[in-house]
Amino acid sequence: MAARAKDERAPDMAGFREVQRLAYACAEAVAARLVPGVTEREAARMQRDWLRERGVCDWFHLPFAWFGDRTAFTGLKVPLQFFPTHRRLEPGMPFILDMAPVYKGFTADIGYSGHLGHNPLHERLLADLEAHRELILREVRERRPLRGIYEDVERLMARQGYANRHRAYPFGVIAHKVDRVAERPWSPRVFGFGTQSLKGLLSDAVHGHREGWSPLWSPYRFSDHPPQPGLWAVEPHLGFRGTGAKFEEILVVTDSRDPEESAYWLDDDLPHVRRWAAERVAA
């Protein structure tokens, strides 16, 4: 199976990169259209429509939008509260757009954080995410157990003064595997998640359970294993007193011995990476 994955990698990667770029383009397009008064539901619908118009007909999960203190999941008790609400965007509010379209059988899962107008605190959070992107890649290349990396990310967040908010996701995951999805004319969704994608995740979970790994990268014992080759959608999420920020993108893990090849970010030309580079140049 590993050999097959390797053979098909080049065209596969191009497909994943294409859908990830498409999703980020969608996020940027929708973010540019956000004005005071827009609700989370409207923002989610904008993302859906934008992607549908460009040929997306299946989802790993439907687009989410979180505004204001919902970016830090303040007061979140049950998973249903992840779904977009009638919360309206106000000047200075932070927002997060999170979407996972399936395009030509390739899945992306991205998270885009921004704020409307002026919000120096949120700028700080966005800038501080960079250290996490570097930390995760470095430790995955070192083949450290995923649970250990999770704890190191959490420690870095604490040192930065923030709280780990990806703990609020199902199973507290900081990442999960994504894969190709069979294109079916009809793919219903369960609680916003595409059944084809869930099927893939489930079959990974079954395989993993036999082989001692899990497609969910969590703080729990079932993630106490070295990184498993494949594509991981990594989503560190910082929270600080009612302000949250995250990015989400695909990390490619291979079984190569060469550290550079063993893990790399699928695409380095993404909005948040470009922003950090621009900030470095400005500094």
Place this chain on the structure above:
Amino acid sequence: MSGQGLTGARERWVRTGGVELCVAELGDESRPTVVLVHGYPDSKEVWTEVAGRLAERWHVVLYDVRGHGGSTAPKPLRGGFTLEKLTDDFLAVADAVSPDRPVHLVGHDWGSVQSWEFATVKRTEGRIASFTSMSGPSLDHFGHWIKQRMSRPTPRRVGQLLGQGAKSWYVYMLHTPALPELAWRGPLGKRWPRILERMEKVPAGDYPTPSLPDDAAHGAWLYRDNVRARLSRPRADAYAHVPVQLITPTGDAFLSERLYDELDTWVPTLVRRSLPAKHWVPRTRPDQLASWINEFAGSIEAGGEEGHAAASPAPTGAYAERFAGQLVLVTGAAGGIGRATAFAFAEAGARVVAVDRDAEGASRTVELARLIGAPEAWGEAVDVSDEQAMEKLGEKVAREYGVVDVLVNNAGIGLSGSFLETTSDDWKNVLDVNLWGVIHGCRIFGRQMAERGQGGHIVNTASAAAYQPSRLLPAYSTSKAAVLMLSECLRAELADRSIGVSAICPGIVNTNITATTRFAGADAEEEERLRKRTSRLYGKRNYPPEKVAEAILKAVVRNQAVVPVTPEARGARLLSRVSPGALRGIARMKPPL
């Protein structure tokens, strides 16, 4: 300035409506003017302390209300003290001292009552830039407040009415003919300074002035001329045409805080401040008043009346009323509870000094504190167990930032392991930080607070381990029990000086204390394993330090003595009272680590 009266003040007399008003001026006349109006029974000297502090930045004007101090009394007295006439007086003074610019008005007690009239009548429009009110409601607002409660008397409203009714006993007394005058010119006038000192904790000195008996006798007409008339027929158009800062002393024996509940409907731009003090705040809390007046009037000068809200990013926390602009020092502020506490105070608009031996962590706390609302914040790399370093810190803070209003002695380290395996070095380390750190903090900053004599608050972070014995934490529990008792004793001692002391007793809180805890008797590898294991357990419990910080702010506002935080800490506290035997049983258990 203290105790010297209004030295250096330029005096002048302003004639208006048949009386001569005694006006004193301090500070540079080219600067914007602040007019201070005194209350009853007082004269302008009540403002001495505040005026001296404001004179550095403002042109400060004080005047004796007609019939008080150096001003002459109207003849006849009856009908000579109506709010209309007092408004004439104010306008005459304002025109004399600041003909071209509107003035910033500050009133205390009856000075505030009449200033409400100035701030809400048409003819003063354009003459007032801002109004800071303390301990004196608008009689019109008060009248509506009573009417609302009478017309729909729910139990709560009746309670509020009865509460304020009881606090207003002196108003009824003042309406009796001749008796108040006799009392003031007789025994009451003689004993008043002593009464103020004992009941109101007003520092003795050159206040009240010798004119007190006459001031008080004349001033009775303030009540007789206005109270019944305005309370029975309050004006319906008493809307403020200036931004108002309301300073409410929470321990005021004469005015309920509830009086201001509906104030937002009358005042379009309202900033609320609260202060744990009794009625005579200009005498007991001059530093805080001067700083709030500076800040409020300054923001209006900077941004113009309209731009006020935009000029300063208003602190949004629920505690902004109480802590905005106060100086808060937190030790152990580079992480965990200390950092969360620093952030909570920052959110409330306090100025924060973050102390930690981890300089990088402290400066990180400072950076974020500024982003969430602290007008100023500083990081100080100091080890609380180092006495000399703490002394130096005390000097530096007093010199550069001011006297600390709220001190949070939070720095602490963990030490676990059986008593027999705990070395004397281990003991020394944990006591040095957990106990001596608190002692140094209380000694150095507590003394500064006491010497300033304007109140303050000390919070010491103890622990549920202070009353929950355990075979796992003998040294740690001992240190924390000492902190708890120290706090209780200090609370008793400092109560006279209006300095509150609270001990916070958190249970299992998810902080990095477990990652640095020393495990006595364990080798390096075993210690590392135990740290990891406890960190995970604490992570699973996942009680956030932010909730402890919230409890700390609440403890300061309510001046609580001992505050257990987390259910297990509250449970243990309860057991320690009703069934200490059960606690001893728990203490013998050995958790599998």
